[in-house]
Amino acid sequence: MFGRRKEPHTIIIANGNKIRHFTLRPWMTALTGSVLATAAIGYLSATTYLVLRDDLIGASAAQQARMQHAYEDRISTLRAQVDRITSRQLLDQQIVESKVSELLARQSQLTQRHGRIGPILERATINRAELPSSTPVPPSRPDMRATVDVSQPLVTAEASSFWPRHAAPATGRETAADRADQLFVALNKSLEAIETEQIAGMELLAEDAFKTADEITGALEVAGLPIELELGDDAAGGPLLPIDGNRFEAGVKELDDALAKLEAAKAMAQVMPIQNPLPGRSISSSYGVRRDPLLRTPAMHAGIDFRAPTGTKIKSAGQGTVVNAGWNGGYGRMVEIDHGNGLTTRYAHLSRIHVKEGQTVEKDSVVGEVGTTGRSTGPHLHYEVRHNGSPIDPLRVIKAGRKIENLL
Incomplete structure (x- = not known):
């Protein structure tokens, strides 16, 4: 049938002497069928919507209610988590600020000690041409507030032995809080090392000063020269008791006494006739x-x-x-x-x-x-x-x- 022309249908209507006819072309037939089909589908859809409208509206309303309840539950959970995190951050921030305050207090104490032993070190330098190579000199004061920002809340992973332990949530990786806590531990160890070096340096200087003074007085005594060091400690005694208080204060006192003895020995030796009046002569x-x-x-x-x-x-x-x-x-x-x-x-x-x-x-x-x-x-x-x-x-x-x- 392809390629062959088909004649259109002709409809004839006779009514008495009147005869009417019209031709049904294919496109007209298709258009009429489409219109009728569309009308039928629209009618059926409208009828179905009217019948099922109440059920659809009820289901949609129920679904929206369920979604609203789910969102409200999620919001409540998030609010509770935010409250817990905020409370934890405030607590951790207070702990961090307390740690920084203690570090700054220890640093200030070390700075004051350095100021106290500075003049003593100058005396030791004057009384000794060269200090022992192992004698430490405290470094300049670091700026801890530039190192640790206390305004940022931190969660500490593990504090040093100087403070109570404080555990952080296990995340399986190193966090900023862990790094901050490691910084606190390092700063605390550094301050302890500086304090130990200060005390060890003073003890070393005191030992060296006492040794030098003894060498001077011993040489003069062997030569038969009079030795009279008026230090006020030649009539003292008592049982040996350990130092329970501030070791630094005891070290400062010992170093001051040692330098006083050394200065007295040097002053005494300076005025004694110990030089050769004719050096190089037999x-x-x-x-x-x-x-x-x-x-x-x-x-x-x-x-x-x-x-x-x-x-x-x-x-x-x-x-x-x-x-x-x-x-x-x-x-x-x-x-x-x-x-x-x-x-x-x-x-x-x-x-x-x-x-x-x-x-x-x-x-x-x-x-x-x-x-x-x-x-x-x-x-x-x-x-x-x-x-x-x-x-x-x-x-x-x-x-x-x-x-x-x-x-x-």
Whole structure:
């Protein structure tokens, strides 16, 4: 049938003598059928809607009610969670602020301690050319508020032993709260390390100061020089009790006492005649019993003789006041200097005298020149050290001066 033209249907209507006819074309038939079908479908749909409208409206209303209840339940749950989180954050924020306050208080305490031991360290530097390499110096104060923002609520995972433990929710991964808590632990350990280093440094300095003072006084005692350190602790005692209080305060007190002793020992040694009046010159006659150079009989020699050419400059062995400057019998031209504490030195057989009685001389000041005046067989310096008028071996004193020279 494809490709073949089909003739349209013709409808004839006869009514008596009247005859009417019209042609039914295919498109008209299709259009009429479509209109009728559409009308039928619309009618059926309208009838169905009218019949089922109440049921549909009721189901929709029930579904909306269920959805509303579900949303309200979800909102209530979220509100409860927000309230719990807010309360937890406020509590954790208070804990964090408390930790930061304690850290800042400890830091302030360490800063104050550093300010207290600063002058003591300066004294130790003055009394010692170089501090021990292991002596720590507290660092400058860090800005903890820049490191930890206390305005942000944190949940701590685990605090250090310095504070109570506080557990955080297990999330299976490291959170910002965990990192903040680790920072607190690190800061606390750092402050404890600084405090320990401060105390250890003071103890080390005190030990070093006591040792140096003992070396100075021990060398002077061996040389026969008078040792009088007025520290006020030579008449004390009692049972040994452990320190229950502030170890830092005890360390400061011990270091201050040690430096006071060292300063007293140095001040005492500075005025003693411990220098060599003719450095680099050989000794021709020592202290003690010897054969007299003129009589050739045993005799006591109260000093030592330095062999040197005439005119060689003679230096004072220490600070003092000239009490005699002129001719003195067998000494020839002689200078006598009073150094205090009963100590005096004599420089004899001089060719020239450069000081006068009553003059104050410093250590290494030129007091005269080598000669051979008085009871002498040749140019040399006769040097004596006396304590309360009794002679002591000058060579021992000079050796003591050499031993403690680097300690002064």
